[in-house]
Amino acid sequence: MNSYTFKLMLFGLALLGLGMMSTHRQEPQAPPEVTNKTTAVQVVSLRPTEHGYELRLRNVSSKNINGYSVAYENGAIHTADLTAGDHVIAPGAEFRLRLNQKRCIIRDVNFDDDSSDGDADAAAELLDRRAGMREQLERIATLLNAATTSADVEQLEPQLRVLPEEMAATDRSFYVALGRQNAKEDALLALKKLNKNDVRAGLAKLAELNSKRMMRLTKRVNP
Numbered sequence: 381m382n383s384y385t386f387k388l389m390l391f392g393l394a395l396l397g398l399g400m401m402s403t404h405r406q407e408p409q410a411p412p413e414v415t416n417k418t419t420a421v422q423v424v425s426l427r428p429t430e431h432g433y434e435l436r437l438r439n440v441s442s443k444n445i446n447g448y449s450v451a452y453e454n455g456a457i458h459t460a461d462l463t464a465g466d467h468v469i470a471p472g473a474e475f476r477l478r479l480n481q482k483r484c485i486i487r488d489v490n491f492d493d494d495s496s497d498g499d500a501d502a503a504a505e506l507l508d509r510r511a512g513m514r515e516q517l518e519r520i521a522t523l524l525n526a527a528t529t530s531a532d533v534e535q536l537e538p539q540l541r542v543l544p545e546e547m548a549a550t551d552r553s554f555y556v557a558l559g560r561q562n563a564k565e566d567a568l569l570a571l572k573k574l575n576k577n578d579v580r581a582g583l584a585k586l587a588e589l590n591s592k593r594m595m596r597l598t599k600r601v602n603p
Contacts (some may be wrong), residue, residue: 415485418498420445424474432480439475439489441497444468446596447490447506453483459506463596464566468492505555512551512559514597517590519543520567524587531580533571540567 411426412433420441427434439445446468449459458477462468469475477484488498488506496503520540527536543564547557567590574582 410482412479412481413483414479415483417485417487418489420489420491420497421448421486426479429478432478435477435479435484437475437477437486439469439471439473441489441491442471443491443493443495444470445489446492449487449502449506450477451485451487453481457487459509461506461510463510463593466592505553508551508553508555509559509562510597512556512561513563514559514594515556516543516545516560516563517594517597520563521587521590521594524583524590528580528583528587531583533574533576533579533583536583537568537571540564540571 411428412435414423414426414435416423420439420443421437422440424436424438425434426436446462447460449457451457486498487502488496488500490496490503490506494507496507520543523536523539527533541564543560545557545560545564547554551557567586570586570589574586576582
């Protein structure tokens, strides 16, 4: 192969590479459209990541946020209930959401004094779910206290499984029943993770955590 032919081959390969790069080059996607129905949170930034976008929000109200919900383009709704843990979003604090949809709506936020901001119907969904959750947690507390005294963990699981979770005629909405279901599932999951080496201490810890959760769900959310 002479030098001229070799140069032509290299030139052809270079052109082929450029063509492939052009073919596979993707146009940058437009950032998601964010609609904020609240005045309590403020959009700080929206930046691209490897898996979509990261939305940073700040609590600009004077109250602690203990729950919020976000709706997405595909119809999915993400509800965050911070009473499940031992923290809130304090005034001035920031929190982040990962977005992989073209549009999202910040529907509402709930505060730890049971007031809310944003879409009132959306906020009521979380309050109703908390009402059902507290009702169920009270039943679970009775079972946990008895099991702690007897250290009979074998009897506790079937007792938890038969706890009611259906929607009752007196429920304000389906979300009350959903709260019952969530509390029941959480209790069964916690029981699975129980330290079998010290059953009594493990049950006492579950009873303590259950009591703290009940305290965070104020009586004002009861149906």
